[in-house]
Amino acid sequence: MNILVCISKTPDTTAKIAFTEGNTKFDENGVQWIINPYDEWYSLVRAIEIKEKDPTTNIHLITVGGPEAEPIIRKALALGGDEAIRVNINSNDSYVIAQQIAAIAKQGAYDLIMTGKETIDYNSACIGSMLSAILDLPYVSLANHLEVNGNTATIQREIEGGEETNEVILPMIISCQKGMAEQRIPNMRGIMAARTKPLKVVEPVATNAHTSIKEFSLPPAKTGVKLIAPDQMEELVKLLKEEAKVI
Amino acid sequence: MVLIYIDHSEKEIKKSSHEAISYGAAIAKQLSCSAEALLLGTVNDDLTALGKLGASKVHQLNNESLNNFDAKVHASLIATAAKNLNAEVIVFAHNINGKAIAPAVAVKLDAGIVTGACSLPDLQNGFEVTKTVFSGKAFANIKIETPKKVIAINQNSFGIQNHELSATVVEMSLPIPPASVKVTNVNKIIGEIPLTEANLVVSGGRGLKGPENWGILLDLAKALGAATACSRPVSDSDWRPHHEHVGQTGIQIAPNLYIAIGISGAIQHLAGVNRSKTIVVINKDPEAPFFKAADYGVVGDAFEVVPALTAAISKMKHNE
Numbered sequence: 001m002n003i004l005v006c007i008s009k010t011p012d013t014t015a016k017i018a019f020t021e022g023n024t025k026f027d028e029n030g031v032q033w034i035i036n037p038y039d040e041w042y043s044l045v046r047a048i049e050i051k052e053k054d055p056t057t058n059i060h061l062i063t064v065g066g067p068e069a070e071p072i073i074r075k076a077l078a079l080g081g082d083e084a085i086r087v088n089i090n091s092n093d094s095y096v097i098a099q100q101i102a103a104i105a106k107q108g109a110y111d112l113i114m115t116g117k118e119t120i121d122y123n124s125a126c127i128g129s130m131l132s133a134i135l136d137l138p139y140v141s142l143a144n145h146l147e148v149n150g151n152t153a154t155i156q157r158e159i160e161g162g163e164e165t166n167e168v169i170l171p172m173i174i175s176c177q178k179g180m181a182e183q184r185i186p187n188m189r190g191i192m193a194a195r196t197k198p199l200k201v202v203e204p205v206a207t208n209a210h211t212s213i214k215e216f217s218l219p220p221a222k223t224g225v226k227l228i229a230p231d232q233m234e235e236l237v238k239l240l241k242e243e244a245k246v247i
Numbered sequence: 248m249v250l251i252y253i254d255h256s257e258k259e260i261k262k263s264s265h266e267a268i269s270y271g272a273a274i275a276k277q278l279s280c281s282a283e284a285l286l287l288g289t290v291n292d293d294l295t296a297l298g299k300l301g302a303s304k305v306h307q308l309n310n311e312s313l314n315n316f317d318a319k320v321h322a323s324l325i326a327t328a329a330k331n332l333n334a335e336v337i338v339f340a341h342n343i344n345g346k347a348i349a350p351a352v353a354v355k356l357d358a359g360i361v362t363g364a365c366s367l368p369d370l371q372n373g374f375e376v377t378k379t380v381f382s383g384k385a386f387a388n389i390k391i392e393t394p395k396k397v398i399a400i401n402q403n404s405f406g407i408q409n410h411e412l413s414a415t416v417v418e419m420s421l422p423i424p425p426a427s428v429k430v431t432n433v434n435k436i437i438g439e440i441p442l443t444e445a446n447l448v449v450s451g452g453r454g455l456k457g458p459e460n461w462g463i464l465l466d467l468a469k470a471l472g473a474a475t476a477c478s479r480p481v482s483d484s485d486w487r488p489h490h491e492h493v494g495q496t497g498i499q500i501a502p503n504l505y506i507a508i509g510i511s512g513a514i515q516h517l518a519g520v521n522r523s524k525t526i527v528v529i530n531k532d533p534e535a536p537f538f539k540a541a542d543y544g545v546v547g548d549a550f551e552v553v554p555a556l557t558a559a560i561s562k563m564k565h566n567e
Contacts, residue, residue: 013495013515017384037496094350094360118346120495120518122380122387124362129350132319138427139318141347144489154431158343158490160256161441164316165432172427178497179489210359214375214388219521225528225538230547233559236527239543241563244525246504247447247471 001054001148001170003047004110005081006101007063008036009072010121019216026121026216035072038116038177040079045181046146047114048080058082060108064100066090070199077194078186084199092122093209098130103205105135111170112153117142117177128175138172144179249275250334251302252325253286254344257435258314260292262444263340263402265300270405271338272301273367274398280335284414285328287321288313298412306332306419312426318347319427326355327421334395341399342443349399359391362399365522382495382518402443403501404522442493445474448502448523450493452478452516454509454530454549458486463553464508470560476500478510494519508549512537529553 011017012032020027035044044061051057061076061084063069073084087100105113113135118125125141132139144163145156148170155166155174186194228236240247251271253264268284275282284302286294287310294305306328313321325348329337337352339345341363353360365386366377373390376398380387442448449468451461468475475491482492493500495515501522508529510516517540520526528541529552538544545552 011381013518017381019385041496095354098350098354120382123378123382123499124350125346126350126353126360126362129318129322129347130354133322133351133354137319139347139351140428141318142343159433159435160261160343160444161439162433162435164430164434167429167431168427178492210353210357210391210393211361212390212392214372214390216380217386217388218384219386222540222542225541225544227544227546230545230552231555233545233552233555234562236543236545236556237559237563240504240525240527244504244542246525247560247563 001050001057001111002109003050003057003059003112003114004105004108005039005044005047005059005061005076006113006115006127007039007044007061007073007076008116008119009033009063009065009069010036010119013037013120017218023216024213033072035076036116036119038118038120040076041183042176042178042180043114043116044076044079044081045184046176049181050148051080060085060110062087062101062104064089064091064097073199074194075186077197077199078190079184080190081197083197086199086201087204088201089204091209092213093211094124094126094130095210096207098127098134099207100204101127102131102134104202105131112148113137113171113173115173115175117175125175128173132173135173138168139174140166140168140172141175142177143174144177146174146176146180248280248332248334249278249282249336249338250329250332251282251284251338252345253284254340254342255286255288255290258289258291260290261340261342263342265407266402266405267338267340267400268297268300268302269408270367270400271336272410273408274336274338277367277370278335283332285325287324294416295413298414299410300407301410301412302414303412305414305416307416308419308421310423312423315430316344317426317428318351320424322348322351322355323424324421326352328419329356336396336398339397339399341401345399349397353397356395356397357393358395358397359393360397360399361389361391364398364400365404379522383499383522384518401501401522403446403503440472440474442474442476442491442498442500445500445502447471447473447504448476448500449473449506449508450476450478450510450520451481451487451508452510453480460550461487463550463557467506467553467557467560470557470564473506478516507537508553510537511535512540
């Protein structure tokens with residue numbers, strides 16, 4: 001089986017969120033970069049587990065970004081990808097990114113294309129769905145369980161207030177979230193092996209962005225907490241009812 | 248025309264779609280055009296009543312097989328309907344199914360898309376929509392550069408507006424593509440309020456010391472009619488099920504009221520809940536960072552404060 005795992009580079013979950021150039025650019029100063037946690041912990045690790053069960057599985061990684069994305073993709077290779085492709089373009093437009101991934105996906109006979117449920121920076125949750133439209137493939141999102149048997153995938157996906165089990169004939173696209181797998185730490189052997197695993201750089205296909213970011217802003221700071229004494233819970237209820245008007 | 252996709256489950260239209268209709272109606276007013284809704288499948292709701300939310304028409308593809316959600320089939324039908332009806336803006340709720348199909352519809356229509364929108368479009372310099380980014384820690388104004396636009400609106404960010412309309416129901420007929428997904432089992436937790444749809448949420452952290460102590464939190468949630476949630480360490484320790492984990496790597500929620508009990512307020516947790524309208528923090532540590540993000544705070548022992556709060560809520564409800 002051939003799996004394509006989409007890897008995105010995001011700021012660390014504790015990164016300070018600030019903007020520069022008249023609030024039009026994310027301030028990367030001092031930011032630690034990580035693999036988007038949903039891509040790494042759930043999508044990539046599940047792909048590795050599938051390979052551990054069936055060693056004939058090939059795991060290809062794809063990232064869309066400049067050379068600065070390479071440490072991230074090397075880490076993903078150290079965790080267990082077989083080879084990686086970097087499409088050499090930086091874009092904030094989901095459509096441009098999906099077009100680059102689709103162009104690569106068309107060249108390989110992938111049975112499964114896996115993404116995280118969203119990135120933790122732009123939270124757009126677009127790539128999997130866009131790939132399904134471009135490649136005309138089935139798509140199941142927010143999956144927390146995946147088993148593959150022959151050419152059939154059995155997937156559990158989140159629904160409001162529960163879960164649903166889906167069966168899909170491969171090839172397909174799946175977006176992964178918590179429950180799918182557990183976070184792993186790359187071991188020394190993996191890190192050494194990753195140095196020599198193929199990382200191919202390809203130039204982007206031409207495509208027009210559909211959107212552009214005009215300005216970032218930060219939410220207004222809370223005006224300050226109103227403290228209520230622990231023995232004044234009726235007062236708190238009154239405030240929630242009459243001042244905040246939420247109950 | 249603004250076309251709003253209506254999502255439903257178990258023959259009932261989702262609350263997030265009610266909000267999406269009101270949001271779409273407000274955009275239609277800005278653009279001086281009509282707001283019309285699109286329903287794939289069948290529901291028990293009175294469709295003419297969607298006029299009260301702002302839809303003048305409801306286009307329905309009346310076919311039971313569409314009650315099972317299939318992202319590929321649904322996206323394809325929505326895109327075809329949007330083309331046939333010449334829709335300029337297509338609105339979705341940014342809920343579970345909306346996330347699965349809105350971007351695919353955008354691709355099929357050559358439309359730019361903003362997901363996680365939290366404002367009406369600003370039409371002064373083209374078509375700009377504000378969305379939440381960095382897991383709710385910031386906002387971005389996104390300009391959609393294409394003639395057609397797709398917007399997925401964050402749940403509980405616009406609200407519902409009342410209109411004096413009665414919607415006309417129009418039956419639509421489209422060839423239905425073969426199913427790509429077979430739904431073999433649905434497992435809904437009965438009697439529990441889905442977190443992403445909840446107005447009120449009560450959440451617990453490691454400060455509650457162990458799963459055996461969750462009773463006080465469940466009692467409070469019951470008295471309020473609230474959904475329950477937890478922090479990441481709690482779900483990682485299997486004190487509570489994974490689907491209750493809210494935070495940057497769990498579920499992001501924006502209820503009207505979020506009550507955090509024994510949660511210190513790490514930045515990753517705040518990212519999942521900071522869009523809540525009102526935050527109450529109960530923690531015995533006055534230095535807990537969560538107090539900085541809270542509207543109301545109680546510095547005290549949860550095992551005393553929470554039962555007292557439950558009693559005060561019950562008393563208030565009793566007097567109503």
